[in-house]
Amino acid sequence: MALDMWHSAPLRRFTTRIEGSTDLSALEGARYIVMTAGRPRQPGMSRTDLTGVNAEIVGNVADGIRRYAPASVVVVVTNPLEEMTHLMAKRTGFPSARVIGMAGVLDSARFCSLVALEGIARPEDVDAIALGSHGAEMVIPLSLAKVQGRPLEQLIPKDRLAAIVERARDSGAEVVKLLQKGSAYFSPAESAASMVAAMVKGDSELIAACVQSGGAYGVDDTRIGLPVRLDTDGVKEIAELPLRPDERAALAAAAGSIAKRISELA
Numbered sequence: 001m002a003l004d005m006w007h008s009a010p011l012r013r014f015t016t017r018i019e020g021s022t023d024l025s026a027l028e029g030a031r032y033i034v035m036t037a038g039r040p041r042q043p044g045m046s047r048t049d050l051t052g053v054n055a056e057i058v059g060n061v062a063d064g065i066r067r068y069a070p071a072s073v074v075v076v077v078t079n080p081l082e083e084m085t086h087l088m089a090k091r092t093g094f095p096s097a098r099v100i101g102m103a104g105v106l107d108s109a110r111f112c113s114l115v116a117l118e119g120i121a122r123p124e125d126v127d128a129i130a131l132g133s134h135g136a137e138m139v140i141p142l143s144l145a146k147v148q149g150r151p152l153e154q155l156i157p158k159d160r161l162a163a164i165v166e167r168a169r170d171s172g173a174e175v176v177k178l179l180q181k182g183s184a185y186f187s188p189a190e191s192a193a194s195m196v197a198a199m200v201k202g203d204s205e206l207i208a209a210c211v212q213s214g215g216a217y218g219v220d221d222t223r224i225g226l227p228v229r230l231d232t233d234g235v236k237e238i239a240e241l242p243l244r245p246d247e248r249a250a251l252a253a254a255a256g257s258i259a260k261r262i263s264e265l266a
């Protein structure tokens, strides 16, 4: 895999050396770690079906990260996302700002790409953000969704928009079903890489990521997808967006469900 990726260096124009290892000591001194180890879903499985097996894997890797890369920022990808992000933070003992779950960038991109299929805009011209959980409690605040500054709710009928939200929410399962083996990897990889690139640059563009809510939006204090800005040290700040009351209520309900699932972790 590492050699295959390195072969693309002249094409993608990068010089960063790529090496593979099964030994966690290879993490020594790492600044940014993207945690993808774990079992993916098979058709018919929910993300929470992975909790037991992946909790053990995340726990082991977290111990290695604490030992070999105690100053790193960890981007967690392994599912179920909120639970595994929580577990990574707990087992490493890292401050909340340095353990970030990747789902919001992907879920936002999925929604924007599906809106573009309606033929009203290019994918990059759709501006929307996916909050809440990486799953059933995903919240896409349509009041904030825009196409080149124009409110999306004025461009697509309500029923149609609801169907697109539903498809975005179930996109992971749709890909799992199409692949028949394993889960989506191309757009998740792009999403995690863009988060690391933003941190390396110290860029503070607004993205969605799974973070410790700590009182933001008045929801239960848990790991949940919220709008954040990143800098070189991880989460710089949680942004307060002007959500509608129904969107706030959906976010609060999502936080309640996630907090319950996290409390059930062994």
Ligand SMILES: NC(=O)c1ccc[n+]([C@@H]2O[C@H](COP(=O)([O-])OP(=O)(O)OC[C@H]3O[C@@H](n4cnc5c(N)ncnc54)[C@H](O)[C@@H]3O)[C@@H](O)[C@H]2O)c1
Pocket (backbone or CB within 6 Å): 036, 037, 038, 039, 040, 041, 050, 054, 057, 060, 061, 076, 077, 078, 079, 080, 081, 102, 103, 106, 134, 182, 183, 184, 185, 188
């Ligand atoms: N957050 C998201 O948006 C998102 C998107 C896609 C996939 N995922 C999740 O990411 C995870 C990985 O998915 P994938 O498609 O890359 O799966 P994959 O099976 O292709 O790769 C998983 C990797 O984990 C490694 N692994 C397994 N057990 C390990 C252990 N004990 N220690 C170290 N490494 C171990 C395997 O060797 C394999 O290389 C899954 O949990 C999947 O559900 C999350």
